[in-house]
Amino acid sequence: MAGRPRKHSTQDKSHKTKAEIAQRQDEEQKAGSDTFKHLGTKPPKTLVDTVAKNEYRRVVPLLNDLDATALDQTMVVSYCNSYSFYLQAMEDVKKNGLVVDGKKNPAYNIYKEMQKEIRASAGQLGMTIDSRMKLVRVDNTEEDADPYADLGGIQ
Secondary structure, three states, X not given: OOOOOOOOOOOOOOOOOHHHHHHHHHHHHHHOOOOOOEOOOOOOOOOOOHHHHHHHHHHHHHXXXXXXXXXXXXXXXXXXXXXXXXXXXXXXXXXXXXXXXXEEOHHHHHHHHHHHHHHHHHHHHOOOHHHHHHHOOOOOHHHHOOOOHHHOOOO
16 A cells, blocks of 8 residues: 655655754655756657657756656656647547537547646646646745734733
């Protein structure tokens, strides 16, 4: 049985000793891009077409800035291929409509499935605002301030 996914040390609100914090930061540094090779900019042969290859070329420099590594390449390829299939299905729906011969256009189902796949893989790769916000420390100094400090010495 798997537990909850680990939070980045900047997001972990639990009380930890200085030694535990230092160990956690060391682990996170080792898991970062300094330890592992960055994604290569040359599109792999497993990409299905030119659209997927162009998307790969577009996103890899951005993902490398987010510390994606060569270990993430399978997920990036999945994202790029899904993106290509998504666009193909969308074009088919535009061309033939939602209903073909009295039945729902099968391309619409592909469109919806690829939309889900893109959303899932983009979230795992840090390509959505929500996933990036989990990586960035938000400084909440106002929240940590004493709400009664403005009462001017009333005890």
